[in-house]
Amino acid sequence: MEPAVTLRDVSFAFGDRQIFTGxxxxxxxxxxxxxxxxxxGGKTTLLKLLLGLLRPDRGEVKILGRAPEQGRxxxxxxxxxxxxxxxxxxxxxxxxxxxxxxxxxxxxxxQEDRALAREALGEVGLPDLAERSFAELSGxxxxxxxxxxxxxxxxxxxxxxxxxxxxxxxxxxxxxxLMKDLNQRMTILTVSHDLxxxxxxxxxxxxxxxxxxxxxxxxxxxxxLQEIYAAxxxxxxxxxxxxxxxx
Amino acid sequence: xTEFLQALANPAIPFLRYALLAGILSSLAFGTVGTYVVVxxxxxxxxxxxxxxxxxIGAALYLQNAAGWTWLEPLHGALFASVxxxxxxxxVSLRARQREDTVIGAMWAVGMAAGLIFLAKTPGYIxxxxxxxxxxxxxxxxxxWLIAGLDLxxxxxxxxxxNKFLAVCFDDVFAxxxxxxxEFYYMLLLGLISLTVVLLVSVVxxxxxxxxxxxxxxxxxxxxxxxxxxMAIGTVICMLLTSAGLAVSYxxxxxxxxxxxxxxxxxxLGVVTFGQGRxxxxxxxxxxxxxxxxx
Numbered sequence: 001m002e003p004a005v006t007l008r009d010v011s012f013a014f015g016d017r018q019i020f021t022g023x024x025x026x027x028x029x030x031x032x033x034x035x036x037x038x039x040x041g042g043k044t045t046l047l048k049l050l051l052g053l054l055r056p057d058r059g060e061v062k063i064l065g066r067a068p069e070q071g072r073x074x075x076x077x078x079x080x081x082x083x084x085x086x087x088x089x090x091x092x093x094x095x096x097x098x099x100x101x102x103x104x105x106x107x108x109x110x111q112e113d114r115a116l117a118r119e120a121l122g123e124v125g126l127p128d129l130a131e132r133s134f135a136e137l138s139g140x141x142x143x144x145x146x147x148x149x150x151x152x153x154x155x156x157x158x159x160x161x162x163x164x165x166x167x168x169x170x171x172x173x174x175x176x177x178l179m180k181d182l183n184q185r186m187t188i189l190t191v192s193h194d195l196x197x198x199x200x201x202x203x204x205x206x207x208x209x210x211x212x213x214x215x216x217x218x219x220x221x222x223x224x225l226q227e228i229y230a231a232x233x234x235x236x237x238x239x240x241x242x243x244x245x246x247x
Numbered sequence: 248x249t250e251f252l253q254a255l256a257n258p259a260i261p262f263l264r265y266a267l268l269a270g271i272l273s274s275l276a277f278g279t280v281g282t283y284v285v286v287x288x289x290x291x292x293x294x295x296x297x298x299x300x301x302x303x304i305g306a307a308l309y310l311q312n313a314a315g316w317t318w319l320e321p322l323h324g325a326l327f328a329s330v331x332x333x334x335x336x337x338x339v340s341l342r343a344r345q346r347e348d349t350v351i352g353a354m355w356a357v358g359m360a361a362g363l364i365f366l367a368k369t370p371g372y373i374x375x376x377x378x379x380x381x382x383x384x385x386x387x388x389x390x391x392w393l394i395a396g397l398d399l400x401x402x403x404x405x406x407x408x409x410n411k412f413l414a415v416c417f418d419d420v421f422a423x424x425x426x427x428x429x430e431f432y433y434m435l436l437l438g439l440i441s442l443t444v445v446l447l448v449s450v451v452x453x454x455x456x457x458x459x460x461x462x463x464x465x466x467x468x469x470x471x472x473x474x475x476x477x478m479a480i481g482t483v484i485c486m487l488l489t490s491a492g493l494a495v496s497y498x499x500x501x502x503x504x505x506x507x508x509x510x511x512x513x514x515x516l517g518v519v520t521f522g523q524g525r526x527x528x529x530x531x532x533x534x535x536x537x538x539x540x541x542x
Contacts, residue, residue, distance in 0.1 A: 051424050077424045088286055088417055089471045098414045102426035106407050133472040153425070 001029045002065035004157050004187040005050060007212070010059035012045060019045045022059070023212045029156075032183045032201060034217075035191045037208035043191045044080070046208055047161055050189075051077060064156055073102060076150030080161035080191075086135060092145050093130040096120055099152030113152075120148040124178065140171030147178070158182065160190040176201050251494040263497065265391055266383045270489030270507075272394050273446040274463075276401040278482025280443040281464035282474060283405070283436055287416045290461045292340065292437065295351045296332045297444045297456035299358030303328020304378050305365025312369050321378070322393070325445050332358060333441035337434045359453075381452030381504025383493065390449065397446055401439050405478075412436060413474055450489065451504040462511040463488060466518045488514065 007025040011018075019042040027033050037043050048054040049061050052068030063071035076099070099120070100113040109117075121127050124144040129137070134145060143163065150158060158179075164172040179188055180201050190202075207213045254263050284293050307324025310316040332354065339350045366373050377385065386394075405412065414422040415432045423429045440460075447456045467480035492507030499506075 053420065053423065072424050073426055075424065077421060079418065079420055085286060085288070085417075087468065089468060089474050089477050090413070090417060091473055094413065094473060095417070097410070098417065098421060098425070101410065101414050101422060107410075109410065149421070 003027060003062075004029045004031065004064060005189065006060070006062040007046075007049070008060045008062075010049065010056045010061060012042075012049060012054065012056050014045075019210065020056075020212070021210070025206065025212045025214065027187065027189060027204065027206070027214075029187050030183075031204050032179070032188045033190075033204040033206050033214075034202040035189065035206045035208055036193075041209035043208050044161065046212070047159060047191060050159065051075065074153070074156045076153050076155030076158045076186075078146055078150050078158070078160040078163055080165065088135060090134050091130065092121070092126065092132050092134050092137070093117060095134050095145055096130075096148045096152050099149040116154065117148070117152050120151040121145075123151055124148045125174075140167045140174075143167050143171065143175070147175075151182075155186060157187045157189065160188070162191050162193060164192070248494065248498070251497050254497060261388075262384050262386070263493075265386045265388060266493055266503070267490060268391055269383060269386045269394055270450060270493060271486050272391070272398055273450055274482050274485035274489060275398050276443045276446055277459055277485045278463055278467070278480075279402050279405045279478045280439050281460045281485070282467070282478045282481050283412060283416060284440060285461055285464040285468060286474065286477075287436070289437075289440075290457050291348070292336050292351060293440050293444060293460055294457045295336055295355040295358070296329055296437070296441050297448065297453050298355045299332035300325045300329050300444060300448055301362030301375070301378060301453055302358040302360075302365070303331075303362075305362035305369070308373055309365040309369045312371065322390075322445070322449075325448060326442075328358070329441040329445050330438065333437040334434070337437040341430055341433065377452070378448065379452050379454050380502060381448070381450055381455065383450050383503050386449060394446055394449075397442050401442050404435065404439060408432065408435070409475065416474075451507055455504055455508045458508045458511055459485065459488075462515045466515055469518055484514070 003026045005025060005027040007023055010020050010023045012020045025046075035043050035046065045054065049056055050063050050068060051072050052061075052063075061068055064074050065071065093114075096117040097109050097113060100109055100116065104110070118127070118130065121130055124147050126141060126144055126148065129141065129145075134142065137145065147163075150160075164175055167175065179190070182188065183201075189206075202217045205215045205217050207215065254260055255267065257263075284290050303324035303326070304321045305324070306328070307319050307321045310324075311319045311321075336351055336354060339354075340347050362378075363375065366375055411422075411427055411432050414425070414427060415429055415436075419429045419433075422432075443460065444456055447459055451459050463485035464477060464481040466484050467477045470480055471477035488511050489507055492510050493503055495501065495510065496503040496506035
């Protein structure tokens with residue numbers, strides 16, 4: 001089976017700021033991998049390279065065996081921040097159906113699209129909220145709606161950018177339970193700050209700090225993390241990130 | 248009010264009927280496209296496109312009178328300048344992210360400046376007032392056909408690509424990952440805005456375009472849970488405002504464009520202050536504004 005994600009000798013820079021130099025990464029199909037690393041180390045850049053939103057200066061990126069622009073149609077993507085206008089007039093159903101875009105170039109969604117959207121809403125535990133206004137949902141419910149939007153694409157790979165950054169701890173636990181469930185049938189790649197919870201569910205930890213190192217979750221020790229974050233520790237005051245190596 | 252209705256029925260003053268019809272017809276485009284402008288938060292871009300229109304009108308009048316291009320109408324110049332400005336502004340906002348507001352502000356002013364210079368150099372005296380502040384009473388039956396045509400085009404595109412525009416306005420990164428050509432739809436949206444702006448210029452004039460493009464849609468947003476509802480309600484509000492503005496301005500002998508905008512501003516203020524609360528109570532507290540967990 002082809003790997004879900006392959007980076008071969010990838011270099012990327014924002015102007016003068018070199019992010020990756022000859023980075024390599026392979027994530028096998030079926031894995032639950034979590035991406036960790038200090039801010040500015042390249043986590044989000046890695047995701048953007050995988051999604052074809054950025055192009056590498058050198059090297060090759062493949063997702064589900066194809067170039068990102070083609071492979072991403074089978075990716076369910078959950079962006080980091082709610083990018084939308086908080087007053088945007090859309091129902092939960094409207095938002096979930098966005099996961100079906102790209103199948104038709106004109107006109108309304110098909111009955112099949114709607115059935116898939118309802119199915120996805122059921123899966124995230126919001127089957128009765130389809131006609132509710134997205135803007136009036138709680139943070140956790142909005143999050144689950146956006147996960148349903150990602151699932152609605154019928155993905156083989158889920159790509160989540162800090163999925164639990166804006167939800168409370170109860171919602172976070174529910175979220176990881178759902179991820180564990182979904183991992184039975186799809187590969188999951190998630191950027192996360194919270195190593196505590198992730199280490200219980202993830203099979204791989206991908207450490208990103210200008211280079212990319214993959215560890216099996218079981219072998220991850222405090223020393224490894226110390227290594228990754230070491231450069232940051234003296235200069236950065238982002239407590240949220242720095243607390244974890246000492247856990 | 249009776250006075251206005253009698254005047255409407257009077258066969259000797261067809262321009263009043265044309266004006267009423269123009270306001271009602273073009274409200275379709277204002278409500279639809281205005282909704283996209285409001286939710287995508289690009290009223291500033293719409294303002295810049297509108298002001299560039301004066302450059303086109305000035306150039307057309309100059310070419311018509313000084314260069315002998317007698318077939319060229321100001322409206323042709325307006326359409327040309329408006330579409331050109333939309334393309335240029337779209338390109339700037341997509342490519343040159345750093346100083347987007349500076350560049351767009353400059354185009355806003357340069358478009359107007361070009362128009363004023365063309366008008367000054369055009370033989371004979373041309374009063375820019377009607378272009379700046381609207382000339383709905385000068386609309387002819389031929390203009391009405393053009394408005395209806397533009398209307399049809401704008402509304403058809405806005406509806407056919409509704410799902411795409413919805414996704415691009417809501418979350419453009421996600422739309423891109425789903426394989427939507429985000430830049431294309433953004434440019435198409437600016438194209439629709441530019442056509443709508445040309446319609447607006449004949450109703451309320453260049454300077455007041457932004458108000459009628461955004462206020463009805465913004466009011467509608469208070470009563471809508473979905474984007475198409477916002478468009479429909481915005482269209483109805485806009486029809487009411489243009490018609491009421493025309494009536495009030497006729498009865499009290501006021502400039503029509505200014506009257507419509509003042510009414511729009513007052514209505515908006517009313518909706519923000521009072522309407523929201525009353526509507527909320529009637530709907531059991533399910534307003535858009537109030538963010539309440541939905542368990």
